[in-house]
Amino acid sequence: MNATFHPTRNWLGAALSLIYPEGCQICRQRRATAREGFVCAQCWTQVRFIRPPFCERCGLPYAGELNTPFECSNCREMEFDFRHARAAVVAKTVVLEAIHRFKYSRALWFEEFLAGLLVREAAPQLRAQEWDYIVPVPLHPLKKREREFNQAEVLARHLSSATRIPINVKVLRRVVPTATQTLLSREKRALNMRGAFATAGKLPLEKKRIIILDDIFTTGATTNACARALRRAGATDVCVWTVAHGL
Numbered sequence: 435m436n437a438t439f440h441p442t443r444n445w446l447g448a449a450l451s452l453i454y455p456e457g458c459q460i461c462r463q464r465r466a467t468a469r470e471g472f473v474c475a476q477c478w479t480q481v482r483f484i485r486p487p488f489c490e491r492c493g494l495p496y497a498g499e500l501n502t503p504f505e506c507s508n509c510r511e512m513e514f515d516f517r518h519a520r521a522a523v524v525a526k527t528v529v530l531e532a533i534h535r536f537k538y539s540r541a542l543w544f545e546e547f548l549a550g551l552l553v554r555e556a557a558p559q560l561r562a563q564e565w566d567y568i569v570p571v572p573l574h575p576l577k578k579r580e581r582e583f584n585q586a587e588v589l590a591r592h593l594s595s596a597t598r599i600p601i602n603v604k605v606l607r608r609v610v611p612t613a614t615q616t617l618l619s620r621e622k623r624a625l626n627m628r629g630a631f632a633t634a635g636k637l638p639l640e641k642k643r644i645i646i647l648d649d650i651f652t653t654g655a656t657t658n659a660c661a662r663a664l665r666r667a668g669a670t671d672v673c674v675w676t677v678a679h680g681l
C-alpha cells in the first residue's frame with residue numbers, strides 16, 4: 435500500500451480532531467497531529483530514551499561510563515521475582531506529565547504517544563525472545579470502575595499487536611484495593627503490595643514465560659508482587675516492561 439495513503443489512519447485522524455483538541459497537548463502552543471500523538475517536535479526533544487549502561491535488574495539508567503554489568507543500590511536491597519525490568523524512557527518532564535494526565539485525568543489522546551514509546555523500544559527486543567503472554571498489571575475492580583479503564587491494559591494491547599505475543603488479562607487479579615503508593619517509602623510499598631495479587635484458579639501457568647506490563651516502574655514493589663504470584667503459580671520466567679522508569 436502507498437505509505438502516504440492510509441484510509442484508516444486519515445479517517446481516524448479526522449475523527450479524533452473532532453473530539454480532541456488540536457495541537458500539542460503538553461505546551462499547548464505548537465502544532466501536533468493525532469499521528470504525532472499530540473506532542474510537538476519541540477516537546478519531543480525532552481523525551482529521554484534509556485540506553486546502556488543501566489542496572490541489569492531494574493533497568494535504571496546509570497549516568498556515566500561503565501563497562502561492567504552493575505546492579506543499583508535499590509536492587510541490592512530487593513529480592514525480585516522477575517528476571518529483569520526494562521523501560522523505554524525516563525519518567526521525567528513530558529513523559530511523566532503525559533502518564534499522569536492519561537491515567538488520572540482521562541487525557542486519552544496520550545495513548546498513541548505512550549504506546550508508541552513502549553512499542554518502539556520493547557517490540558524489537560521481545561520479538562527476538564520467546565514469551566508466552568503479556569500480562570498487564572491489573573487494577574482492583576473498584577478502581578477500574580472509578581477510572582473506567584486500565585492504562586496498563588491499554589498499553590499492553592499495543593505491544594501485543596506489535597509483537598504478536600498474546601495478551602492475557604485473566605490470569606492475574608488484584609484482590610486487595612491497595613492505597614496509593616506515591617507517598618510511601620520503599621519498604622512500606624513492598625509491604626503494602628504483599629498479597630495484593632492472586633492468580634486465577636486453574637489457568638495453566640506451568641513453564642510459561644510472562645511479560646508483566648505497566649506504565650511506570652518506581653521501586654518495583656507492584657510489578658514484583660505480580661511476578662511473585664505468577665511464579666508461585668508455576669511461571670518459569672517473568673520479566674517486566676514499562677513505558678517509563680521513575681526512580
Ligand SMILES: [Zn+2]
Nearest residue numbers: 458461474477
Ligand atoms: Zn509541545
Ligand SMILES: [Zn+2]
Nearest residue numbers: 489492506509
Ligand atoms: Zn536496579
